Amino acid sequence: MTSSSSSSPSTSDAETLRRSRILKSKLYLDVPLPKVPIVYSASYDIAFLGIEKLHPFDSSKWGRICQFLISDGALDKKCIAEPLEASQDDLLVVHPESYLNSLKSSANVARIIEVPPVALFPNCLVQQKVLSPFRNQVGGTILAAKLAKERGWAINVGGGFHHCSGEKGGGFCAYADISLCVHYAFVRLNISRVMIIDLDAHQGNGHELDFAGDRRVYILDMYNPGIYPFDYEAKRYIDQKVEVMSGTTTNEYLKKLDEALEVAARMFDPELVVYNAGTDILDGDPLGRLKISPDGIANRDEKVFRFARERNIPIAMLTSGGYMKSNARIIADSVINLSQKHLIDMGKNGA
Numbered sequence: 038m039t040s041s042s043s044s045s046p047s048t049s050d051a052e053t054l055r056r057s058r059i060l061k062s063k064l065y066l067d068v069p070l071p072k073v074p075i076v077y078s079a080s081y082d083i084a085f086l087g088i089e090k091l092h093p094f095d096s097s098k099w100g101r102i103c104q105f106l107i108s109d110g111a112l113d114k115k116c117i118a119e120p121l122e123a124s125q126d127d128l129l130v131v132h133p134e135s136y137l138n139s140l141k142s143s144a145n146v147a148r149i150i151e152v153p154p155v156a157l158f159p160n161c162l163v164q165q166k167v168l169s170p171f172r173n174q175v176g177g178t179i180l181a182a183k184l185a186k187e188r189g190w191a192i193n194v195g196g197g198f199h200h201c202s203g204e205k206g207g208g209f210c211a212y213a214d215i216s217l218c219v220h221y222a223f224v225r226l227n228i229s230r231v232m233i234i235d236l237d238a239h240q241g242n243g244h245e246l247d248f249a250g251d252r253r254v255y256i257l258d259m260y261n262p263g264i265y266p267f268d269y270e271a272k273r274y275i276d277q278k279v280e281v282m283s284g285t286t287t288n289e290y291l292k293k294l295d296e297a298l299e300v301a302a303r304m305f306d307p308e309l310v311v312y313n314a315g316t317d318i319l320d321g322d323p324l325g326r327l328k329i330s331p332d333g334i335a336n337r338d339e340k341v342f343r344f345a346r347e348r349n350i351p352i353a354m355l356t357s358g359g360y361m362k363s364n365a366r367i368i369a370d371s372v373i374n375l376s377q378k379h380l381i382d383m384g385k386n387g388a
């Protein structure tokens with residue numbers, strides 16, 4: 038397939054339009070210094086007439102992560118960086134208008150987020166209660182790359198919708214925040230090499246399809262091949278594929294990760310790492326089917342941060358999948374571990 042640098046007139050027109058949309062966007066806002074690159078807004082969390090309880094799902098995970106960080110004294114509430122909601126124009130950077138129009142059908146949204154009763158609600162309500170929180174998280178992922186470039190690292194407390202490509206949503210992912218974030222980084226951060234390290238339990242077929250054959254993006258994906266999405270076409274676009282079978286335990290997992298990071302470092306020299314840090318690899322997760330301990334997750338995140346920070350590569354982490362009640366605490370503990378190991382500084386570094 039042609040790369041985005043192809044010279045056919047229609048491709049370059051589309052590229053010009055994409056650039057102008059990115060340059061006009063308000064999502065790259067300035068975050069003043071007392072604030073730290075932990076990105077979150079209360080508008081991330083989903084509460085929808087109790088419907089959210091029908092999904093096997095902690096839909097206030099994002100707020101709870103922040104609450105734990107604050108109550109543990111690791112983060113000051115006033116220091117959280119708040120993103121803006123991605124607008125229609127922002128989303129058109131990767132999504133065709135026809136895709137965004139398809140979200141005006143509640144039945145279609147219900148299919149994408151796998152909550153069938155959502156089909157019964159008027160679309161204005163679905164937009165406001167479900168899609169708007171996601172669009173805020175998209176704004177957060179895009180802002181996280183900018184902050185990572187400025188501060189060395191950033192964590193979007195939400196985002197990581199790695200099953201959504203420009204053309205198609207699925208698996209709880211309605212917007213392609215990772216693809217958007219990378220395109221924004223190309224234009225606004227003036228970089229041309231991005232590494233996506235996707236360690237969610239599921240294969241990240243959305244960004245894989247979006248960057249198929251694009252040599253500016255190196256994708257390391259470590260996932261369980263025995264679960265959703267079984268996307269064999271997208272697998273062809275993974276630069277380094279590490280398949281971990283159901284039942285894989287912590288030591289085996291971390292050993293494979295060490296090897297994979299070593300290979301990645303030899304193969305590619307990124308100017309930005311986008312780290313999709315799904316915690317559905319946790320032992321007991323009904324979807325991920327892996328057996329990684331909470332300490333193993335902290336260890337994993339530490340390895341990836343060490344990889345980027347030791348090489349002075351800006352790293353933007355997204356929290357992605359893993360929605361059991363226990364995940365928020367485990368993510369907060371892992372972020373605190375990063376701080377204790379001096380891989381990040383949340384402004385309270387006696388902690």
Ligand SMILES: [Zn+2]
Nearest residue numbers: 237238239358
């Ligand atoms: Zn997942």
